[in-house]
Amino acid sequence: MSIQDNLQHIKDNLPSDVTLVAVSKTKPADMIFEAYNAGQRDFGENYVQELCDKFPQLPGDIRWHFIGHLQTNKVKYIISFVHLIHGVDSFKLLKEINKQALKIEKKINCLLQLHVAIEETKFGFSFTECEELLKSGEFKNLTSVNVIGFMGMASNTENKNQIKSEFESIKKFKEKMSPINPQLSVLSFGMSGDYPLAIDCGSTMIRVGSAIFGSRN
Numbered sequence: 599m600s601i602q603d604n605l606q607h608i609k610d611n612l613p614s615d616v617t618l619v620a621v622s623k624t625k626p627a628d629m630i631f632e633a634y635n636a637g638q639r640d641f642g643e644n645y646v647q648e649l650c651d652k653f654p655q656l657p658g659d660i661r662w663h664f665i666g667h668l669q670t671n672k673v674k675y676i677i678s679f680v681h682l683i684h685g686v687d688s689f690k691l692l693k694e695i696n697k698q699a700l701k702i703e704k705k706i707n708c709l710l711q712l713h714v715a716i717e718e719t720k721f722g723f724s725f726t727e728c729e730e731l732l733k734s735g736e737f738k739n740l741t742s743v744n745v746i747g748f749m750g751m752a753s754n755t756e757n758k759n760q761i762k763s764e765f766e767s768i769k770k771f772k773e774k775m776s777p778i779n780p781q782l783s784v785l786s787f788g789m790s791g792d793y794p795l796a797i798d799c800g801s802t803m804i805r806v807g808s809a810i811f812g813s814r815n
Contacts (some may be wrong), residue, residue, distance in 0.1 A: 601629060602659055604810045607657030612804075616797055618707040622692040622790075623648065627655045629811055632692050635704055635733055640681070642805050653679055665749075665786075665805055670694040676742065678702055682807075684749040684786050687711040687721040699742035707744045711784055712771065714764040715753040722750070725771050731736060747784030748772055748804075752792060761792055762799060769800035 599607070605620070612618060622630045623644040630641060634657060642667030643649040653662065661681035668683060677698040686692050686708045687794055699706045710731070713722030723731065731737050732745075750768045752761040765787055776782050788796020789810035797804065 600633045601810060605633060605636050605638055608809060610808060611794075613797060615802060619665070619786075619802045619803060619805045620810050621665065621805050622652075622811070623666070623807070625807075626760050627652060627810050630656055630660075633810065638810075642684075642807075646675050649680075650675050665804075673698050677704070678705065680706065682707045682709065682746075682784075684709045684801035685721065686745075687713075687723065689736070692737075692740060692745075694733075696740040696742045703740055705744050707746050709747050709749040709784060710745055712750045712768055712769055713750050714750045714756070716760075717753060725767075728771070729775065730773055735757045744781070745779065747782050747786065749786040751789075754786065758795065762795060765796055765801065772800075 604682060608618060614814045617640055619640045619642040620633050620638050621642040632654070639659065641665060642663040642665040643652070649662060649664065662679060663682045663684060664676055664680050668687055668691060673694045683695060683706065686695065689802045694706065695706055696706060701712055711722035712728060713720055713724060726789065748768055748771065753766045755761065768787055772782055774787055785801050785803065786803040786805055788801045788804040790806050793804040793806060
């Protein structure tokens with residue numbers, strides 16, 4: 599099946615309130631163009647250098663999502679054009695995004711990454727750390743970041759109940775935090791292998807790569 603067919607297949611079964619982010623990391627510009635010409639506008643990249651290389655080659659109305667682990671010293675390279683930063687996993691990173699956004703008088707949309715997986719290798723806040731951050735005075739002073747929701751990655755396991763429980767924990771946490779911060783509306787979880795389950799568990803944004811572009815290079 600072509601990229602266009604793959605996109606159509608996914609979108610045909612997608613609820614209207616769920617955003618599809620096409621994960622285009624390692625994919626060449628011509629494949630992204632093919633998806634763009636099929637109507638896709640949201641694309642996700644994991645690496646700053648790769649995103650900076652692709653940005654000038656592709657149409658200006660693409661909404662670029664940074665979905666990888668972002669180092670503080672790399673924020674300045676993407677701040678002027680990034681649409682949404684998904685994996686904000688520390689207060690230090692959030693402060694740096696705020697600082698760089700202030701310089702260009704822009705407000706940057708961000709998601710706080712929650713650590714819900716069993717693996718230690720995945721990044722993110724614990725629920726307690728995240729709650730403390732959202733209630734803190736320091737957080738309220740960050741006027742150039744817009745935290746609009748949460749991002750999470752489930753454990754790398756075949757156990758669907760484990761994945762379901764991890765996804766549901768993110769949604770429950772959002773419901774708990776919404777009275778404190780009413781703009782927490784985005785839940786970014788679910789990938790090629792588990793996005794139907796993620797949507798059932800309340801995801802409003804799925805990050806799909808191989809189901810659109812084929813296996814990774």
